[in-house]
Structure formats: structure tokens, C-alpha cells
Amino acid sequence: MIIETINLTKRYGKLVALNNLHLEIAEGECFGYIGPNGAGKTTTIRILATLLQPTWGEARVCGHTVGFENRKIRPLIGYVPDFFGAYEDMVVQEYLEFFAAAYDLVGKKRIQIVGDVLELTDLKSKGDALVDSLSRGMKQRLSIARVLLHDPKVLLLDEPASGLDPRARIEIRELLKELHRMGKTILISSHILPELADLCTSIGILEQGELVFQGPVREAVRRARLGTTVHVVTPDDQERARQVLAGLPQVADVQMNDGALIVRLDQDTTDFSFIAEALLANKLRISELKPEEVNLETAFMRLTKGIVQ
DSSP states (O other): OOEEEEEEEEEETTEEEEEEEEEEEOTTOEEEEEOOTTSSHHHHHHHHTTSSOOSEEEEEETTEETTTSHHHHGGGEEEEOSSOOSOTTSBHHHHHHHHHHHTTOOHHHHHHHHHHHHHHTTOGGGTTSBGGGSOHHHHHHHHHHHHHTTOOSEEEEESTTTTOOHHHHHHHHHHHHHHHHTTOEEEEEOSOHHHHHHHOSEEEEEETTEEEEEEOHHHHHHHHOOSOEEEEEOSSOHHHHHHHHHTSTTEEEEEEETTEEEEEEOTTOOOOHHHHHHHHHTTOOOSEEEEOOOOHHHHHHHHOOOOOO
16 A cells, blocks of 8 residues: 555544544555544644654555654655645746755756646746736646656645635646546545545545545445435326325335425335336326435535534
């Protein structure tokens, strides 16, 4: 595993930010890290970035242990915090060259690499612009450009799309997809769950410092699916339609909600074609018949309890 934590625990006095966290991320994964505010996501990322020491337990990045081999870990990672840092009085080119020099990149090699990351992050036209003049979305792209200068194996991104407008979020998402295609291992925390579902190969759901789920997005959705629920709309007598459906042996419950019938089937029933047959047999027309969509947002709501610290 390129990232691994074993019994990772972080306490701030009586507050337990992380509680015996076991996390495994394989090389080349794009891992979405989600949870309520205060769940421990930022604490985890800061420990992996060697900025925090755990109270106990172990965290390993590329086989090196945090706290004992930090100097070996730091060249291998790129950490992007949720808010842009200092140096806003520099121009973009100067800003990147400053950090490239910190990684001992000199001469033509430094100029080439700075040019490459500007092109990759679509900031080539902003090389002479003051950092302070950039939009928040461009600052986030610049922050990603900065951590790519030394070609890290692992990217640790803490809410990179926080506060961005829809266009800027899409641009960041497409950039991260490209970095994933380039073979980077990415750990990204975010509250924008539909975008994580589109971007990530697997997710971890954290609540009160504990991992309540880790695995592929489709597995989270499967676990959240509590039987099949079907939405039915009829232009005819809804109460009579409700009674017809409630009397069927495959139906566990029928409720009326905002002009639709919410039909919950027994756990073992997945084929709902019998609903149409029953309504038509009773001369009740159907204007809509569709299963309830279960997505990452639904999975998150059903797999967590909504508890914050």
C-alpha cells in the first residue's frame, strides 16, 4: 500500500480527532475522503503530510513511517491545503520559480519544469500576473502547480474545490482526472459528493474520527440500498392506487409524498413490473414509474449518523 495507517489516533486533550484509524490506499488510486465537518479528515491529511504527529499508532507513506522518516516522505508528496498560502505579492512565474529553487531545480531545468506545470494547469497565460490578482479557482490551480514541481508520487488535497464556482470546480476536476491518468496516487477530501463519485476509484467515509466505510463507490451505494423503492405517479385516484399497491404481497409499504406514491418493496424483490400490471388491471393510468436513485450522497446519509464532534 502506498498509504497505510495502523491504529492511527490523534487526541487534543479530551477531544479524539482520530480513533484507531485503519486506512489503506493502493498505488495509482484516486481516493475520496468524506465525512462531516470535524470528522478528522484534515487531521488525517496533515499527519500524512508530516505536519502533525499522531498521539499513537502509525502512518506510512510509500513505505516510510511518519514521525521517523519525514525527510524521506516529503519529496514524495504534494500537499494542497484548503486555503491558499502566502506570497501573494509575487507574480505567478516568480512564485513557482521560488518553490522550484527550494527543490534544488536550477537553470534550464527549472525554467522547463515551471513552464510544463503552467501548461498542465492551464495557467500559461497568467505567468506575469500577480498571485493576488488571481481568482480563487486560479489560485487553487496554482497551488496544485506548486506541488507538482518536484513530480511527487502522492497528492494530498484538502477540499481543493471549496468555495469555487461551478466552472472552476469542473476545471479542477478535469485537472485531477488528468493527474490520475498520469499515474499519481491522489487522496482528496471534499464535500461535493457527486464530483467525487465521478472522479474517485474508491472512497473512505469518516465519522467521529472512525472509518465507517472504505471501498469502491459502487459498494458504498450497494450497502446503502435498503431494498428497492419505486416512485409512481398516476393522474387518477391516488388513494385508490395506494390501496391497490398496498395490497400486493411484494410491497412492504406505500406512502403518498408530493403528488407521488413512494412504493417500498420487500428486500428480495427487485423486479417492479408487477406495479404497472396491477394499476392497469384496476384501470389506473401511469404517468411516471421509476426506481429511486441511490447515489453517493444517499450512501453517505445512510452510512453515517450525522454526529459531529
